[in-house]
Amino acid sequence: MTPEEVATDVLIVGAGPAGLTLAALLARYGIDAITVSKFAGTARTPRAHITNQRAMEVYRDLKIEDEVNRIATPSDLMSNNVWATSFAGTEIARLQTWGTSIERQADYDAVSPSRMCNAPQHRLEPVLRASAEGQGADLRFGVELIEITQDEHGVRAVVRDESGVETLIRAQYVVGADGARSTVGEQLGFRFSGESGLGAALNIFLEADLSEYCAHRPGVLYWMTQPGNNYWVGSGTWICVTPFREWVNLSMYDPAEGEPDLSESALIERVRSTIGDDTVDVTIKSVSKWQINHVVAESYQCGRAFLVGDAAHRHPPAGGLGSNTSVQDSFSLAWRLAYVIRGLAGPELLATYDAERQPIGRKVVDRAIESVGNMGPIADALGFAPGQSIAEGWDNLEDLFSATPHGADRRAALEAAIELQHYQFNAHGFEFDLRYESAAVVDDGTDWPRNERDPALYATPSTHPGAPLAHARVQRDSALLSTIDLVGDGVFTLVTGIADGAWREAAATVSSELGVVIRVAQVAVRGEYDDVYGDWTRVRGVGDAGALLVRPDRVVSWRVTEEPEDAVAALRTALGAVLARA
Template identity: 55%
Template sequence: MTTTIDTDVLVVGAGPCGLTASALLARYGVDAITVSRFPSTAHTPRAHITNQRAMEIFRDLGIESEVRAAGISNEQMGENVWATSFAGTELARARSWGTGTDRRSDYDGASPTSMTNIGQHKLEPILRAAAEKRGADIRFNTELVEIRQDDDHVYATVRDRETADTYQIRAKYAFGADGGRSTVVEQIGFHMDGETGLGFAVNVWLEADLTKYRAHRPGALFFTLQPGRDFWLGSGTYVTVEPWNEFVLIVMYDPAVEQIDVSEEAMLARARKTIGDDDVEITIKNISQWQINHVVAKEYRKGRVFIGGDAAHRHPPANGLGSNTSVQDANNIAWKLAMVVSGQADDSLLDSYSQERQPVGRQVVDRAMASVELLGKLTPAFGITAGQDEQQGWETIHEYFGDSPDSERKREAVQAVLDANDYQFNCHGVELGQRYASGGIVSTDPMPPYTRDPELYYHPTSTPGAVLPHAWLQHGDDRVSTLDLVDGNFTVITGIGGDDWLSAASEVAGELGIVIDGRKVGPREEYDDVFGEWKKASEIHDAGVLIVRPDRHVAWRATSMSDDPLGALRSVMASLTGRGVVEAGAGTEAKVGA
């Protein structure tokens, strides 16, 4: 007979999405099993750009400093360079990831964290350790063979790839984070929307000491443009893994017009040509292939099964949104699963996962594809085209630096393309600006209009559905962010004159059998608004209140004290948890968001 193991949640896949889910579920005390068909965590760099929203989640897990220490600092990420080769002529340079003088304050003011550049092969072991430290059950070399569900359970047949033994896992819910070739997606029947195979790429992980070419212009990306190749990224793009002696060379190609020899000898020759210095010793560590897709799932929930990460959204690496969005998917679903399996919330709360994250997935795949198209305009702007001979190509490049009217027009055209590529390299609004409308939000407040480009600029607001705005506070001798006030539970945040909200929160928490943390923020309060930053950012009066979810999205707010704070909070929490509906208190006008 096949052995059956019971658990509350089965997580399939142990990449950034699955491991984050595993760590968070363990933190919430959920009985969960994570399976991965691979022998261990990632063995190549793959994803690398890690934005502030993902870093905030790592901060919540207590691993922010570890991730930062293992990665490349934001200051060393900033200078994107386009050149004929490392040793050749520099064609253009641009500030990225908020390191420019015109964007630095935007990034610094938006979050207590900063971006970092860390290869997936370094990030995943940190996430794994964080999960296992909290007691997570993670089973590598364990392949999902079959998955099905009925009204009450999910049934998964898995195989131990070392012993060939099979057994069944019976779970209340399953989370498919098993990548772009997801077994969960295929067997459960999730519907995907978009196109695959829009382009193909080769990753060449290599070691080469390029300090003299990179240290004085430090950055995460180095693009090489040479005559004869104009497909999207030009002749090859170098992703920094270790400054400045370890990189991943990415070569994109269209198989309809070009076939690429992926042997080590051929890739070594390509690396030598794009480095441009034959004295540099090159060691190739790994060669892998992948394809460019533009796909998102139409729904992230089917019955008792959910999907996230590359299983749900597949797109080019432009904007660095892949693993970041995956980590945020896990952050959204984990606390909801924890509340439902513990009986603290009704199953209907889980509907909000798809309602909230599917639109984000759609935005991400569209933004990434548009960014690749924008980046592809730079090579022809320099006059580099496919099939041109070497002499013609180099003459075109030299002409770029000429003193003729045509040369000046070419430089202006290149600058216009570089400016447009801010939508890839300084896209702060896409990175941080997720705003939810779902059954997990209780609000009648419309979102405030954007005052600047919503993709380029993050617009913090305390309007329900948005992430709690960041502001620095003093707590004893420690400086803390308002984001640090939320510690895995629903949190009520109020100020001077808001004690009735805190009393009401305590009473409602007792009635529902859940934890609601109370925080009082204001001048000389426990959380001291010493700079007055919170008063400006909160958008509420001192005696107003915010209810913030465990994932730091604002669930509800009252801009001032209610006539009946207990009735108001009772109604809101009943709506959020799905455990009965109580009439809202006078003056609250609370209702579940669309």
Template identity: 45%
Template sequence: MSTKQASAPEDIETDILVVGAGVTGLTFAGLLAAAGVRAFTIAKHSGTAPAPRAHVTNQRTMEVFRAMGIEERVRGVSTPLPELGNGIICTSLTGMEIARYSCYGAGSRQLTDFATASPVEMVNSPQHVLERVLLAHALENGADIRYNNELIDIQQTDEGVIGRVRQRQTGAEYTVRARYAVGADGGRSLVADQAGIKFQGEQGLINMLTSWLEVDVTQYTAYRPACIYMMVQPGNAFWVGSGTLVAVKPYTEWLLNRQYNAGEEPDVSDDAIVAYARKALGIPDLKITVKNSSKWQVNNVYATKLSHGRIFLAGDSAHRHPPASGLGSNTCVQDAYNLAWKLGLVVSGKADARMLQSYSQERQPVAEQIVKHAIQTLYNFARVPQALGFKQGQSTEEGYKSLEDLFSDSLQAEQRRADLKEAMELQHRRSNALGLQLGHRYEHSDAIVYDGSPFPPYRRDPVLHYQPTTHPGAYLPHAWIEHKAKRISTLDILGFGQFGLLVGIGGDLFLEAAKTVSQELGVGLPVYKLGYRCPYDDVLGEWDDIREIGDRGALLIRPDRHIAWRTFDRPEEPTQALRSAFRQVLGL
């Protein structure tokens, strides 16, 4: 692995300055480079993530990777999550299993919903290996990425942004001048601070210690595969119980997350971590190698807006929340997917800078939603030790007596088991939140042409269930179709980074309209004919079930697969209607 590293730093001029090269920054670097946009990416760290950290990669993010052409590479370093499709709560790996629930599309309650919602499946992709894939992809496309280069100051003018950067190895400083900057510099974002962007919520709610362990627990886990084993033990009412064991590489590498009280500094020596792990896992003589340990805090914070002038925030710099529900790295990738194509069109002169306002309009509500959801799932899990009768300060004997009573034949125990079942049902909102993961609707955006109709009402819980729609602002629904004797998804029709117009059997008049509008605006707009016996053949009738438009209607799809405009029927003046819609999307 190599990235460019100037021995004597020279000032840089570019179009986009990306600050940070974690999941967010590397996704930006890859997207911008693939689109031919001049960008310069810096990170103060020496390289990609040294430890697993985030791991759940949901279907929407895998769809983004599919569009980028790296889906199979990501799968190659990951474990399909349905193979780890349980959440297990136990006193230890050798102790009593208290409850188990199916998740990540593996259970009979979720299997059909997850399978019909997307052409891809969720994977367990630890951050340290995912970042390597993203870095390789970016470099292959010509991205300029500099590690060990730290932003020390950033200012903006009417013409652009000016960043002051220090090479950490030499102490030498240089200036980067760019038209726009993206702050992808994490939870302690200097970019956010210097841009004066405000946040809502609370910092430092809970103190956590995460240890990356090499430990073979195959005999205790393989027969009941799970992505997360949550240990709950007497005398401990923390939201993670006595610890959560998160799969990195089944079944020999794991993260052990544990909580500690404020004012108490945990012993992070290898011996202390091994001793704690053996106690939490319930295996006194277990052979354990500590690969890495780090302390961190749970936050409940989101930016009130994601941009200020020429500066944008994305990823953890814009939303900081607990890892519960696995939304962190996914939202990072999806932020980048929303903004990168817009920046590309603006710096190339094909869209007006006003279009960039739509980034905050669309993604800030998502940031607020996922932060609130993640913190709620944290509180939901706290109900489990309560239902078990575990609390701080109780003796081991008191705790296990409460657990024994829970599974006894008494009237009080029956009600307690009902309480436990209710608490377990809430865990589905953590690990089976399909609607939250796939159902983002951009309801107030200048880059969407709304048709005056309301979004269709939800038929089921919108957190647990995804409801596809072609309403402007929604994501293009997936359906299996056939093209040139090959099964593909509707999501595979559009080329990477391109707009597209989907029409039906009666859509021929849109061919000339799209050609005219594309030539006028200088933005490619290929037309794809989708329907029964069309070039994109709806052989199963799946598209007909969800398209919500007629055979002579059309859908204008943005490069990020969100629907920008639709018409139920063919307008009297297709060219004028399409021209008006496309110009609005581009801010012209």
């Protein structure tokens, strides 16, 4: 039987955080898209959970930031990383993370109006789904991609629903958001570099009320390490899903020594060993196995096909970079697809997605693997080793905390190992700073700002072309806003200073000529958006008559420090270059 045939502008394959974010954005931009997922619905287990400020800013643009915060654990309950022999056992070390320490909180507050949170994937995805469907997105769950091909004219995909009915979907473009085993990536010839199967892991989703052991040291991650076990992350990592009664217990295992026993009794025994209190009731909800990869697509574009999320970059969860990077991929791609499909940009604009996001993906997979390696010095400092007897292990731990010169030396080594974890859990600069270089950014010939502190740990907000617009507090009427609230929403924005008469005229003229909406936002002391604290003046990087052209993804695409001789011509040339319009 000939399959039913439907047509659309964009086919999105996969409905995880990346796919649903893209579906919501394209629907909002008025682009016809079909999203298919082979799964019956959204995620049923927590999976990804750490949600950083850049991802929250995407949700802010989608107008769902408050809803994400509602289903998430707030940052103050994410604070502590704890290393211990068990919840009830000896605490080994503690580190405040995700910018919650006294030393780091102001750094995080200063650069974004959005706060970090812990949004487990099985709670986040329904919020994204509701956002997409609320804007009219066509989401089709229980529909699997079977076959896909492309030519210079478009994409041809055969999908099959749960009842076996096949449909032929013709689209201008396809986006693979279908995870680490991407059918889009495999069938359309994307090339990947790196290694797969570097480690095997077990996730046990469970309920256990551990409030007694966590309320005084609230956190998301509790690392358990015991004598005789230093394999990868030790005896198991506890990930808090709902404080402090719902968890994921993660442990690594060596397949060469056999697969783990997945019976309920064995799982409960495994879990109880790191609780340290047999009176705590444990309920196993589900169990799954997965592997550690270090893989990135060599290009995020192949003809009319694009990759986002885990389809493009695959790495361990260290640093919580996975879903955060994924939704930013979609934020970066969505506006480009919309502008090209609507005829507002040349097709060459699409190539700038790969130019900007692929280097980010490569850095992320490398950073995640490095963070896993940085856990090794903790095990070395503790002195736990395979083959060690239980008695030897506890004697070793007692020596660590002894009032002896040897104990002091060992504690210094442990402290250094814990300090190294800042590069995983307080790597604000790595998480937050984006520096794009592509044809969709008009370089102004200036150097990027330098951070005298460690750039991996400390963010450097700026208005340099290729950077997301810096956050500053501004006021309109009696409402306090952020500068990032003045840009985005799928349109270009010209951010001006107090002397903006020529820029307003230029924006109106160029907008009319090119058919592209250019919003104008005057940010200045006593301006339309009042720089009441002087935040903007300190970071703006332009004079009173200068201007910034900000893309729909909130990235500065062009900067001019003072008013040029012909503002209309300057803006026309800049926007034409960004949109690949000769």
